[in-house]
Amino acid sequence: MIIAEIKTFPLRIPFKPGPTSAASAWGPKGLHAVDTLLTRVTTDQGLEGWGESFGFTGLPVTRRAIDDVIAPMCVGQDPSQIVALMLDVQKKLHVFGRGGPLTHALSAVDIALWDIAGKAAGIPLHRPLGGGQADLPCYASLDAYGDPDLVRHAVRQAVDAGFAGVKLHEKQLPMISAGRAEAGPDVDLMVDVNCAWTVHQAIAKAEELLPLKLTWLEEPVWPPENYSGLAQVRRTGMPIAAGENVPTLLEFDRLLGAGAVTYVQPSPAKVGGVTELCKAFTLASVHNVPVMPHSFYDGPGLLAALHTVAVLGTADTMIEWRYFDLEAQIYGDHLALKSGRVDVPQGPGLGIDPDPDVISTYLNT
Ligand SMILES: [Mg+2]
Known part of the structure; x- marks a missing residue:
């Protein structure tokens, strides 16, 4: 089994109207919605794993890190070798920073690979x-x-x-x-x-x-x-x-x-x-x-x-x-x-x- 595709899904979900959400002061002033970045990893055998990165204002940078940098390193690799693959990506990217959007991006792929591992075995992740x-x-x-x-x-x-x-x-x-x-x-x-x-x-x-x-x-x-x-x-x-x-x-x-x-x-x-x-x-x-x-x-x-x-x-x-x-x-x-x-x-x-x-x-x- 190999990783066939890694695809990102930025979501923007608004608050419901109401007494509390109307006064929301979260993040940038006037925030009326929550930005979330989901990532889907698909294998050549059709298994799909889902991951998430920290969202909000850093989302566009994290998305580019997944789409342009991390996905090309992971596609074609064995999704069951999670620890080795994630370490390999960490080593290849360490000069660009050991935290922030790159690591948020890596987090999503890691979570998705664990999702795939559980699905491949037919058991819950825990x-x-x-x-x-x-x-x-x-x-x-x-x-x-x-x-x-x-x-x-x-x-x-x-x-x-x-x-x-x-x-x-x-x-x-x-x-x-x-x-x-x-x-x-x-x-x-x-x-x-x-x-x-x-x-x-x-x-x-x-x-x-x-x-x-x-x-x-x-x-x-x-x-x-x-x-x-x-x-x-x-x-x-x-x-x-x-x-x-x-x-x-x-x-x-x-x-x-x-x-x-x-x-x-x-x-x-x-x-x-x-x-x-x-x-x-x-x-x-x-x-x-x-x-x-x-x-x-x-x-x-x-x-x-x-x-x-x-x-x-x-x-x-x-x-x-x-x-x-x-x-x-x-x-x-x-x-x-x-x-x-x-x-x-x-x-x-x-x-x-x-x-x-x-x-x-x-x-x-
Ligand atoms: Mg906190």
Whole structure:
């Protein structure tokens, strides 16, 4: 069997109209839709595997990396030699960077190859990884609202839906306090500020937020590779999570060795797919740091996290569930929550393929 084709599918799925989405402040100002990049790998025997790269504004660059650089290296190769093929591509491309869009692109191909491996064997991906739990708890990863009332509205929806926790993407105390007030004291509350602050600012903010008893404060420091700065913030007593923008295993070792994080967050669609995500789990266990994967995805990136966590996660590992109210979901109704938990798909490979109608409707070429 050889890889016959690698094809990219950029999707743009709008938010549903509503009180929260109208005020969306996610990413570039005025964002009214979510950009996702799916990749399909097809073999000469007709097997199809699906992967995903981190989307949003970097999507056009990642797409070119797949279409123009990585696909020509992979077509004609044996799709069952995942680890060797991905290492070969990494080595050929290392002079162009060891993270960012090239690695996001590689992640999609890796996930798709694991999907194919499971389909070829007729078993779900978690089986060859080592077994797996049947269902997993999720936390709701919310949009950024910038308004206390909208935060309360979204938190209420998430709590009522049964999520084990709620993550805000807010930077100001009034919004974060509103989130805690609405969630109550017993719901895990996390805050992700996407590398907003200097170390000194982050220390002051962490001290300000300590009374709200956050489960973690995520990526408080700019730049993301300032691991000693993260460690300084953590010494305030605030639990710190980071790792979604850590590009390689060696960098994870530096992050963990610096004592920078309470939770580490490798991201399957950024770090190199299932192959690298599994290595990050192993490394984190050596440092005795729990993994909370970044899975801010609705497609194969999310499924890759599900299968891996099902095998390698611990009792307190939560799945990040992007709690956006979009017009359509990539898997339709085939991947749904029940009281804040998600069933790990049991079909071959990733277990579910993207809905072809969603792809044709929201394709954004
Ligand atoms: Mg984050």
